Amino acid sequence: RYFHFCKLPGRVMGIRLLRFTSVVIIVLLLVAGALTALLPTIKDDKLPNSRREPKTQSQSALDSFTLIMQTYNRTDLLLKLLNHYQAIPHLHKVIVVWNNIGEKTPEDMWNSLGPHPVPVVFKVQSVNRMRNRLQNFPDLETKAVLMMDDDTLVSAHDLTFAFSVWQQFPEHIVGFVPRKHISTPSGIYSYGSFELQNPGFGNGDQYSMVLIGAAFFHSGYLEDFQRQPEAVYALIDETQNCDDIAMNFLVAKHTGKPSGVFVKPVDIRNLEKDTNSGYSGMWHRAEHLLQRSYCVNKLVNIYDGMPLKYSNIMISQFGFPNYANHKNKM
Amino acid sequence: RYFHFCKLPGRVMGIRLLRFTSVVIIVLLLVAGALTALLPTIKDDKLPNSRREPKTQSQSALDSFTLIMQTYNRTDLLLKLLNHYQAIPHLHKVIVVWNNIGEKTPEDMWNSLGPHPVPVVFKVQSVNRMRNRLQNFPDLETKAVLMMDDDTLVSAHDLTFAFSVWQQFPEHIVGFVPRKHISTPSGIYSYGSFELQNPGFGNGDQYSMVLIGAAFFHSGYLEDFQRQPEAVYALIDETQNCDDIAMNFLVAKHTGKPSGVFVKPVDIRNLEKDTNSGYSGMWHRAEHLLQRSYCVNKLVNIYDGMPLKYSNIMISQFGFPNYANHKNKM
Helix, strand or coil: HHHHCCCCCCHHHHHHHHHHHHHHHHHHHHHHHHHHHHHHHHCCCCCCCCCCCCCHHHHHHCCCCEEEEEEEECHHHHHHHHHHHHCCCEEEEEEEEECCCCCCCHHHHHHHHHCCCCCEEEEEEECCHHHHHHCCCCCCCCCCEEEEECEEEECCCCCCCHHHHHHCCCCCEEEEEEEEEEEEECEEEEEEECCCCCCCCCCCCCCCCCCCCCEECCCHHHHHHHCCCCCHHHHHEEEEEEEEHHHHHHHHHHHHHCEEEECCCCEEEECCHHHHCCCHHHHHHCCCCHHHHHHHHHHHHHCCCCCCCCCCCEEEEECCCCCCCCCCCC | CCHHHHCCCCHHHHHHHHHHHHHHHHHHHHHHHHHHHHHHHCCCCCCCCCCCCCCCHHHHHCCCCEEEEEECCCHHHHHHHHHCCCCCCCCCEEEEEECCCCCCCCCHHHCCCCCCCCCCEECCCCCHHHHHHHHHHHCCCCCCCEEEEEEEEEEEEHHHHHHHHHHHHHCEECCCEEEEECCCCCEEEEECCCCCCCCCCCCCCCCCECCECCCECCCCHHHHHHHCHHHHHHHHHHHHHCHHHHHHHHHHHHHHCEEEEEECCCCCCEEEEHCCCCCCCHHCCCCCCHHHHHHHHHHHHHHHHCCCCECCCCEEECCCCHHHCCCCCC
């Protein structure tokens, strides 16, 4: 029909139809072009040609956490725990700090047993140091760190809840193991747990530290840790202990508040006895607690004061495992 | 000896001694004068002649709270409770909201049984209204209010702890009785407690309100309550109920966060059965819970949206009554 119309140049009606058709076609092309331009921006604010990722970078950084687990001489426990922890909700990545110097990591075996829910990176260390786990790992992409000892099993329910608590208290160490210091008339401090007298502020007990071997804290504190006095590193290296006490000092100094928030675990287990390695963990050394009291006093010298503050807040999950945990006569 | 020396005017030694003695006496007088001038200013920085008061005004305002207890037809319970509550640590004053219209308050009897640890004021009401207790009483001098129903006994330990928690969360209603709303596919809300399905955010339960009949909150919220839409007062007056739900809406709107923080009570008792009055409290009315669901939906209309937010944080006192409440296998 088009040619037909063209062949009748003198016909006004033909020219009108031609113009009309052209206009319609042009309009349709414009509409199609507009739709093509609009649709991707409504659905997706990424640049074209970028690979599809389940979440944007910034969302993951806030909504998920990185597990950092240091391991020494307990690879059987490590692998058992990794099977559990790799499936925890909101986990972004696992960083295994490999303190087995000169020994190959189980990375090949790990990969051969894939695929895995999250990436796991093995960071091979050159020296077996307790404070290796407190490096500011470039692999860290999240704001939150979950630090776990390689013999500690905490249930997914506890971790999910504690993570939600951390999100409400991001400047604190939110974890499952509370400890305290007490001062004595001589001015010398002592480190301990419930067995020590309470600090005397009314009834009940108090805690002034939350241990980082089962806790969430802000990844920014790993950055801060790199800027501490040399004497702190020397102390931790000398004792192969007390990195967690040092972190509590750091956080307390930074916030001016109690460093930790204690979340009461429903299901936390120590798997030490289950290892085939025969290795039973640093805290069994005879001098362990004495060392920690020693560390508290040394750190007070280094930081020129005692920054730790007491708290008696204990947080549990409302109605879990069931409503009996809060139901009362009212 | 003095006259003896005077009578020997020509004696040089006498004149020297005279000068020496005079100097000594003058010095001693000066020292005494200095001591007299110094001592009061080191000990006491108040203006002279001001009456001795245990604390400055501003200290009391922050470190103590005012108990507001509304009462209707249960004067026996009221007096029993006042004997208990008047001795709670950090209590500044008690305000009794007297809803027994036309009936004399027990003020004379109260005074005859003095002295009492704190002042108690009886605010005689002209109409028996549930919301009488939410007036912005001029007698209020503290930042914190403890509001108690006249049949509720909470232990001093619980109150002392909850007050310390409120001081860490002053914009929230910190109390012992959690409740929640749930939404249904129809968009209609329902009010209830643990018996309702949890709102479905993972495991465990959630709460979105903390009832003010056993709770601490900031006195500023009483001020805010005077500035609510008329429809709110009409609703509370119509139902003689729901003033606490309205307060939770107010606080949630103000903070954009969950209105309450639930502190799990160790020892909370309802003394209803102990009254001689035969009066058993509003919540026994058949329509009580239905009314509260009705109120939730009306308030959503009045405030043009649902401001209540869920929380699953349950706070307990670490190591009280004993360390068994937190000790675990770790």
